[in-house]
Amino acid sequence: MSESGRRGPNNNGSRDSGGGQGNRRSGGASKRDAQGRERNRGPQRGFSTNAPSQRTRRADPARLVAFEVLRAVASEDAYANLVLPVRIREHRLDKRDAGFATELSYGALRGQGTYDAILSACVDRPLDQLDPAILDALRIGAHQLLAMRVPAHAALDQTVGLARAVIGAGPSALINAVLRKVAARTLPEWLDLLLDGENDETRIASLRHAHPEWIVRALRQSLVNHGRPASDITDLLEADNAAPVVNLVALPGLGSLDEAFENGAARGELVEGSALSAGGDLGRLESVRNGTTRVQDVGSQLVARAVAGVDLGHGTVAGEKWLDLCAGPGGKAALLAALANENGATLLANEPAPHRAKLVRQALGAVPESAWTVRTGDGRDVGKEQPESFDRVLADVPCSGLGALRRRPESRWRRSPKDIGDLGPLQRELLNSAIDAVKPGGVVAYVTCSPHPAETTAVVGDAIRKREDLELLDAGLAMDAVSLGGSLGAGHDKTAQLWPHVHQTDAMFIAIIRKKP
Numbered sequence: 001m002s003e004s005g006r007r008g009p010n011n012n013g014s015r016d017s018g019g020g021q022g023n024r025r026s027g028g029a030s031k032r033d034a035q036g037r038e039r040n041r042g043p044q045r046g047f048s049t050n051a052p053s054q055r056t057r058r059a060d061p062a063r064l065v066a067f068e069v070l071r072a073v074a075s076e077d078a079y080a081n082l083v084l085p086v087r088i089r090e091h092r093l094d095k096r097d098a099g100f101a102t103e104l105s106y107g108a109l110r111g112q113g114t115y116d117a118i119l120s121a122c123v124d125r126p127l128d129q130l131d132p133a134i135l136d137a138l139r140i141g142a143h144q145l146l147a148m149r150v151p152a153h154a155a156l157d158q159t160v161g162l163a164r165a166v167i168g169a170g171p172s173a174l175i176n177a178v179l180r181k182v183a184a185r186t187l188p189e190w191l192d193l194l195l196d197g198e199n200d201e202t203r204i205a206s207l208r209h210a211h212p213e214w215i216v217r218a219l220r221q222s223l224v225n226h227g228r229p230a231s232d233i234t235d236l237l238e239a240d241n242a243a244p245v246v247n248l249v250a251l252p253g254l255g256s257l258d259e260a261f262e263n264g265a266a267r268g269e270l271v272e273g274s275a276l277s278a279g280g281d282l283g284r285l286e287s288v289r290n291g292t293t294r295v296q297d298v299g300s301q302l303v304a305r306a307v308a309g310v311d312l313g314h315g316t317v318a319g320e321k322w323l324d325l326c327a328g329p330g331g332k333a334a335l336l337a338a339l340a341n342e343n344g345a346t347l348l349a350n351e352p353a354p355h356r357a358k359l360v361r362q363a364l365g366a367v368p369e370s371a372w373t374v375r376t377g378d379g380r381d382v383g384k385e386q387p388e389s390f391d392r393v394l395a396d397v398p399c400s401g402l403g404a405l406r407r408r409p410e411s412r413w414r415r416s417p418k419d420i421g422d423l424g425p426l427q428r429e430l431l432n433s434a435i436d437a438v439k440p441g442g443v444v445a446y447v448t449c450s451p452h453p454a455e456t457t458a459v460v461g462d463a464i465r466k467r468e469d470l471e472l473l474d475a476g477l478a479m480d481a482v483s484l485g486g487s488l489g490a491g492h493d494k495t496a497q498l499w500p501h502v503h504q505t506d507a508m509f510i511a512i513i514r515k516k517p
């Protein structure tokens with residue numbers, strides 16, 4: 001598991017302590033740095049001598065935000081990346097505290113499997129018999145102790161204070177006792193202890209890198225299926241545990257990255273018109289507020305540009321009709337619509353969920369309306385209703401999202417192998433509809449944000465085998481053609497697969513199917 005916090009300085013956590021003795025003993029005010037990391041260096045494993053009841057009763061706002069995020073994820077099935085910014089605003093955290101809350105909530109969620117294994121060794125009953133709120137407080141405490149290098153006394157005082165403030169006085173003694181046991185070892189020492197005598201590589205990787213075993217197996221199989229060595233798995237799992245850089249795209253012909261560059265963004269090296277954000281609130285940029293510059297993973301940018309860039313043999317895309325079959329929330333549709341607008345083509349963006357169709361309209365808001373239309377409906381019907389009508393079709397189908405685990409810290413623990421099987425029929429029906437909707441001579445790009453063979457090559461292989469009028473174009477070459485360096489090395493067996501540990505993008509898959517003229 002990533003120990004990102006170990007590179008950072010320490011936080012004695014006492015700034016918002018409410019004046020507990022333990023904090024005064026820790027020696028000086030805490031200051032989080034600009035990333036929300038801590039200042040004081042070096043291991044400080046001394047504990048407060050006060051009983052939990054004598055220590056701080058106030059919840060540090062940043063820890064409270066992290067706790068609320070974990071609670072919402074566990075009890076309301078919420079998404080951390082959506083809840084966190086709302087809670088940060090509600091609690092009016094400054095930049096440093098927001099950084100600390102982000103690292104704490106994302107880290108505790110990502111590391112949940114590993115922390116639960118450690119906590120199980122420290123609690124005298126099965127974890128599912130604990131009050132879920134206590135378990136979340138323990139996970140937050142464990143992440144501070146094991147991966148953020150918050151001094152033990154601060155992690156203890158503050159987590160116990162949090163528990164007293166939001167759960168009640170009773171559990172604080174239990175939390176104090178359990179976290180003292182957790183703090184007795186470093187993360188590497190815990191891993192060595194828990195893995196003593198273990199020979200199963202999957203189990204070892206699962207615990208060390210905090211991924212469920214079935215996902216370790218699935219990702220290893222995906223690597224091999226897409227032509228990479230199985231030994232890449234460690235780098236891939238580590239990349240899933242690192243915070244992704246936020247990428248920006250300037251809509252072609254409409255947006256500019258100048259304002260982003262003035263605010264510290266760096267030029268993107270993989271694809272034209274992209275930038276790596278310097279962080280902070282992007283809403284302060286006028287170009288982001290007016291929608292001409294958007295947040296979008298570089299993998300998604302490459303895929304959308306590859307669809308628009310395939311040479312259909314008639315030299316120009318002017319007058320072409322494009323279809324985005326599964327458009328919500330509209331990231332790729334916005335880029336496609338801007339490219340269509342620039343080149344005299346038009347885009348139909350389809351999305352069945354009305355609230356997501358609304359998001360698509362918002363995403364397309366900066367592009368002249370003459371270039372696009374939104375359809376709210378089932379993509380499976382489009383092929384029948386509008387057969388052989390489109391020159392280019394993007395089928396960015398619903399998938400397990402195993403390629404975007406770094407963005408959604410809780411999703412790895414929510415997903416199950418059954419999800420992959422359940423999605424298969426819908427993915428196949430959507431691809432068949434896309435194939436029905438494309439004109440002879442046109443192309444369908446089948447895209448997933450998952451590298452899993454059952455969602456990628458198996459679906460495409462089934463579609464190709466069923467009909468004689470289809471051929472696979474070389475998606476690796478199509479991606480290279482729109483990349484700045486000219487060689488992404490993503491191609492394999494005519495499909496292409498991006499990887500977080502190789503390309504620093506989400507693990508997007510793309511196959512480009514041409515309907516023979």
Ligand SMILES: C[S@@+](CC[C@H](N)C(=O)[O-])C[C@H]1O[C@@H](n2cnc3c(N)ncnc32)[C@H](O)[C@@H]1O
Nearest residue numbers: 326327328329330331332378379380396397398
């Ligand atoms: C992977 S997301 C698409 C992401 C989008 N292309 C983007 O770049 O923002 C899949 C989308 O498919 C939609 N979807 C689910 N069932 C569908 C169906 N039967 N027909 C069309 N779209 C569907 C989901 O609501 C979701 O918005």
